[in-house]
Every structure is written in C-alpha cells, then in structure tokens.
Amino acid sequence: MAVSSTPKNLELPPAMIEGATAAADWLIVWPVALPMIGAAILVMARKRPEWQAPFAFTILLATLVANFMLYMRVQGEGPLTMTMGNWLPPYGISLAADSLSALFSLVSAFIMLVVILFVQSEIEVRENKFGYHPLLLLLLAGVSGGFLTGDLFNLYVWFEVMLIASFGLLIIGGRKIQLDGAVKYGFLNFLATTFFLIAIGFTYGLVGTLNMADIALKVPQVESGAIYAVAALFFLAFAMKAAAFPLNSWLPASYHAPDPAVSAVFAGLLTKVGVYALVRTHLLLIPQSHAYLQLLIEIIAGFTLVLAPLGAMAQTNARRALGFLVIGGIGAMMAGLAIGTPTGIFGLATYAVNSMLVMTALYLVVGLVERMGGTSDIRKLGGLYRANSWLSIMFITLVFAVAGLPPLLGFWPKMVLVQAGIEMSNYWMVSLILLNSILTSIAGTRLWAHIFWRDGREGVNSEQINTRIRPLPPRAKVWGLWPAGMLVAFIFVAGLVPQPLFKAGATAAFAVYDPGEYVGAVFGREAVAQE
Amino acid sequence: MEIALAFLVGLFFAVAIYLLLSRSLIRMLLGIAIIGNGVNLLIFTVGRLTREVPPIVPDGEYAPLEQIANPLPQALILTAIVIGFSLFAFLLVLTYRAYQELDADNTDTMRVAEPEDSPRPPLSY
Numbered sequence: 337m338a339v340s341s342t343p344k345n346l347e348l349p350p351a352m353i354e355g356a357t358a359a360a361d362w363l364i365v366w367p368v369a370l371p372m373i374g375a376a377i378l379v380m381a382r383k384r385p386e387w388q389a390p391f392a393f394t395i396l397l398a399t400l401v402a403n404f405m406l407y408m409r410v411q412g413e414g415p416l417t418m419t420m421g422n423w424l425p426p427y428g429i430s431l432a433a434d435s436l437s438a439l440f441s442l443v444s445a446f447i448m449l450v451v452i453l454f455v456q457s458e459i460e461v462r463e464n465k466f467g468y469h470p471l472l473l474l475l476l477a478g479v480s481g482g483f484l485t486g487d488l489f490n491l492y493v494w495f496e497v498m499l500i501a502s503f504g505l506l507i508i509g510g511r512k513i514q515l516d517g518a519v520k521y522g523f524l525n526f527l528a529t530t531f532f533l534i535a536i537g538f539t540y541g542l543v544g545t546l547n548m549a550d551i552a553l554k555v556p557q558v559e560s561g562a563i564y565a566v567a568a569l570f571f572l573a574f575a576m577k578a579a580a581f582p583l584n585s586w587l588p589a590s591y592h593a594p595d596p597a598v599s600a601v602f603a604g605l606l607t608k609v610g611v612y613a614l615v616r617t618h619l620l621l622i623p624q625s626h627a628y629l630q631l632l633i634e635i636i637a638g639f640t641l642v643l644a645p646l647g648a649m650a651q652t653n654a655r656r657a658l659g660f661l662v663i664g665g666i667g668a669m670m671a672g673l674a675i676g677t678p679t680g681i682f683g684l685a686t687y688a689v690n691s692m693l694v695m696t697a698l699y700l701v702v703g704l705v706e707r708m709g710g711t712s713d714i715r716k717l718g719g720l721y722r723a724n725s726w727l728s729i730m731f732i733t734l735v736f737a738v739a740g741l742p743p744l745l746g747f748w749p750k751m752v753l754v755q756a757g758i759e760m761s762n763y764w765m766v767s768l769i770l771l772n773s774i775l776t777s778i779a780g781t782r783l784w785a786h787i788f789w790r791d792g793r794e795g796v797n798s799e800q801i802n803t804r805i806r807p808l809p810p811r812a813k814v815w816g817l818w819p820a821g822m823l824v825a826f827i828f829v830a831g832l833v834p835q836p837l838f839k840a841g842a843t844a845a846f847a848v849y850d851p852g853e854y855v856g857a858v859f860g861r862e863a864v865a866q867e
Numbered sequence: 868m869e870i871a872l873a874f875l876v877g878l879f880f881a882v883a884i885y886l887l888l889s890r891s892l893i894r895m896l897l898g899i900a901i902i903g904n905g906v907n908l909l910i911f912t913v914g915r916l917t918r919e920v921p922p923i924v925p926d927g928e929y930a931p932l933e934q935i936a937n938p939l940p941q942a943l944i945l946t947a948i949v950i951g952f953s954l955f956a957f958l959l960v961l962t963y964r965a966y967q968e969l970d971a972d973n974t975d976t977m978r979v980a981e982p983e984d985s986p987r988p989p990l991s992y
Contacts, residue, residue, distance in 0.1 A: 489943060489946070492947075493946065493950065496950045496954065499954065500953070500954065500957065503957055503961070507961065507964075512968050512969055512979050513979045513980050515961065515964055515965040515968050515969060515979075516965065516969060516977050516978075516979040516980040517980040518961055518965075519892065519961060519962065519965050519974075519977065520974075520977075520980070522957070522958050522961060523887075523895060523899070523958065526899060526954055526958065527887070527899070527902075530899075530902055530903065530906060533906050533910075533947060534906050534909060536910075536943075537906065537909045537910040537913050537943075538909075538913060540910070540913055540914065540939075540940070540943070541912075541913025541914070588981075589980055589981050590980065592980070593980050649988065650988055651988065652985070652986050652987075652988055652989070714988075714989060715986070715989050786989055786991070790991065794989045794991065798991060
C-alpha cells in the first residue's frame, strides 16, 4: 500500500521543519524529560544516599508544575504537539497532548509526588542504594511518555520503559515472595507487549505509517478486513496490560509482593496506561473497530465488573483483596469504553482519575495497617480502630469512594457511566455497574470490619483485644500517615466539589470524540484543510 | 519470498506458543526468545521485501534517485531487538535467582505469592 510510496513523498519541499520549535511548545517534553534526566542523575549519585530523596522530590515537584502548565495550555489552546528531530510528521516522532493525555499525565505526577513522600517511611538503606528513587522516576517517565506520545512504536518503547522500571521496583527488596511475583508479572507483561509489537507490525504493513494522527487519517482508506484482526490484537495486548478479565491473573499474583509504596504506584498508574491505549486505538486510530468489537468489550467489562469484587471477598490477604478491587475499577472503565459514546468516555476518564487516586491511597493505608499489625492477613488483624482511629476513618472513606457511594469521589464517575448506559438503553451494563458497586462495598466493608472493627484476631479470641498491634513509629507517622492522610483529604474534598473533575472529564471526552483537533494539531491545521 | 517468510513466522509463533504453555521456566524463556525473533521477522516481512539498493540519498539530493529498500522496518527491528534482548536478559537472571531462592523452576511449585490451598476467608462478618 503506502509503503513503497515513501520516497515520492520526500520531494521538495524537504520533509524538514524550517526554524526551531517555539520555546513554549517545548512544554510537552518536560513531563517526560524531567523525571528521566532526574533518574539518570540519581543513578550517577548512587554513592550519595542522602541526596536521593530530596533530589527526587524536587524533580517531581518540577514535573508536577510542568504537567500542570501543559494541562492548562491544552485546556486553553487545544492539543499541543511537537515533532522530534525537525522532521515533519509523519517522518519524525511526534509527541502529542490532548485533554485526555494531559489529564492522565498530571494525575500520575501528583500520585508519584505523594508516594515519594510515603516511601521515606519505609525505605531501607540497602534499597536506597540500589536505586529505589531513580526507578520510581523512570516509571513516571514511562507512564507520562505513554500518555503523551503521538507515535505507536514510541508508545511500545514507553511501555517497555515502564515495564523494566516496574521489574526493578518489584524485586528491589529481594524477598522470596517478590521473586515469585516478579516471575509471573514479568513473563505475562512481556508477552502482552510482544502482542502489541505484533499489532504494530501489522498496522505498518496495512496502513504504511505509525504516527497516530497519520493512522487516523489513513485508516478509512484501508479496505482490507484485516484491520479488524489488527484491532483485536491491540485489544488483546492492552486488555492484558489493563488486567481485564480473563487476562488479569498476573495482577493479584504480584501486586501484593513488593513494598506497599510500590504496590500503590503500580495500582495507581500501570493498568491505566493500558486503558488509555485502548481508548486511543479503538476510538482514534481504528474507530470502525469499536462497533465490531463492542459485544466483546461489553462481555469482558461485565465479567470484570462482577468477578473482581467477588475475588476480593475470597481473599485473606488484604493487599491481594485490593488487587481485585483495582481490577473491578478496570471493569468500570471497560464499561465506559464498551458504551463508547461521549458520555461513556466522559465516565471512563473521570473514573480513571478516581481510580488512580483512590487505589493509591488504599494501598498506602493498608501499608500502614501492615506496619501496625505486622501482617497483611486479615484473619490475624483486628482491633486497629482502638489503636489508630484516624487510619480506620481513612480506610472506610476510601472504601466508600471506590464503591461509589455519594458524596465521595467515586460516586460521580459511576453516575456518569450509568447515565451513559441509560442513554444507549444498555440496561445490562447499567445493572452490572450498580451490582459492582454493591459487591465492592461488601468486599471493602468486610475488610474494614475484619481489620479495624472487631477487637481481636480470628477465632475464639475475636472479642479480646489484639495485643500484637504496635503503635506507628514516629517515622511512619510523619512520612506515612501524613502523606496518606493528605491524599485522602484531597480525595474527600474533590468528591465534595466535583466540578473540576467533571470539567476535566468532559473536555477529555470531547477531545477523544473530535480527532480532527488532534490530527490538525500534529500536522498543522492548514495542511489538513488542504487535503 | 514473502509467503515463505510468512510461513516461517507462523512456525516461530507455533513453536514459541507451545514452549510458553509449558510449566518449566526454562522452556518459557526459550519461548520468549523465539517469539521475539518471530515478531522481528514479521516486521521485516510486512515492510515488503525487495532486492533494491540500500537507502542512501546522494549528496545534493532530497530524495533517492532509484527504488530503495524500505529502511523503516530495519529501524523498528533494531529497536525491538535491543529492548527484547535487555528484557530477556532480565528475565533470565530473575529466573535464576528465583530458582536459587525458591528452589523451583516450575510454575506449579512456585507458590509463595499465591499459596496452594489458600485459606478460606474469615466468616465472622
């Protein structure tokens, strides 16, 4: 197809951008470049453990500011793009930020900032030396790069950056359970990115380009039905990354293995990149595949919605149970994708933001519970309400938020999703979303009742006060309880004042539904108008 | 030629998937290595095979004067090889460490993170 015609397109004027990119447009590079440069410097300074944390914090603060400026710019002036190496798109690799990607990138940087504070409450000297902070920064660079890239192969590279950083974080303590979890996480995730690479190869063969905006322009001309097979392959790869049922087995096998802070980052960020890639491929790149795959997406969303909270109920390990709740959230986002109307994407975007914040906070709180109780086995916990009532209030707030009870943050996205389902008369989806809320609140409150509410451990002594609970050490109070508490307070306030979230979600949905803006931004608006 | 290579890619995938379905981690590693090569070959094939000259643009020209071989798949494959190799090396070391620590190279006996006969959830609430 277009492959052999590449030389012809190179005719005069040359495929180079004349003049340098405006300094203001460099804004899109910083959310990725800052953490990456910071990680490199921290690796070089590995003999200076005392520099690691302050420097990482400073870099993350700068990254958050850069993300915020990028988001405001995108909100004000529409999608922002920059193409590398002065080549015109589609020859150069483009970075492109629209409202959806800038929003996700902003929330990711915020979460990483909170987690880097929490890390100070539990990091060991050894782990600090082995590069805990650089790996966290590199993970953020991979996640932000994945959100902000405008090139399919570049997205693959960011997935791998994310993957290798997460491998490092997963095994950094070297405990047996970490090695076991990492083997399963490693093999299955590597396989998922390999499927993604296969799909990229076929896309190139069919469409002749890998620039996302260029694909969006050229896909309607592809007549071969093979494009549906490619779309299905993308769906397989990203659903595996997002841990949707039945491809979710790696998540509950590995997310409870590393340090709680690492679990929190994973739960907040990694699966959402998969969801983001699903939205991009099935609504922007190959929009005709959405109708084709809709039934499949609906079935997968339905099973994920129902089975995940049931899985959470069956667990005795608190962090494994939370892993299943993460998957339940993925189900809600898949439901938004399955509905696929602007309202559905509105619900998906807001739910993703909610899930990123709330699941991170839940893992942080359970990390503190483990520190007090010495175990994450809910049969051996109990009586924490008496020992630390603040922790129990934070946990129950987050449980209600993840289940979607008003007036907390999780209620609003679920409301939008239900509305989207009713608009499309998709009553099955609506009832499954509501069933998921009920089951999630049962699973969550059961965890709360076992960890906090009853006096003692499982068995005949459950009425007697649990004597094995140790109070939080000062370090865990300052660096653990405060950051987690501030995050919960932020979630609470964001739930009471949902307008900013609604505005962000609505503009993101609009951006997804108006790819013309995105494509126009990448190629320059005049060039598209000419075609 | 493309058809022959397509069959070869299919063979690579079949072998890799067979190996990946095994319980033994060493076989799974071999499967990962083979599927990586299969994908690289696939990208090479979908870039269309030609017996043309290397893609070099002469001095003073903006475009090559004659038909050239498509350079993009080669760039993609080179990147994929580097990434695949580093991740494979990591998985290899990880598997070895897991074998040392857990005394298991079989996924059936690696049950630290997900214990066998996991206990029933508490029934008090």
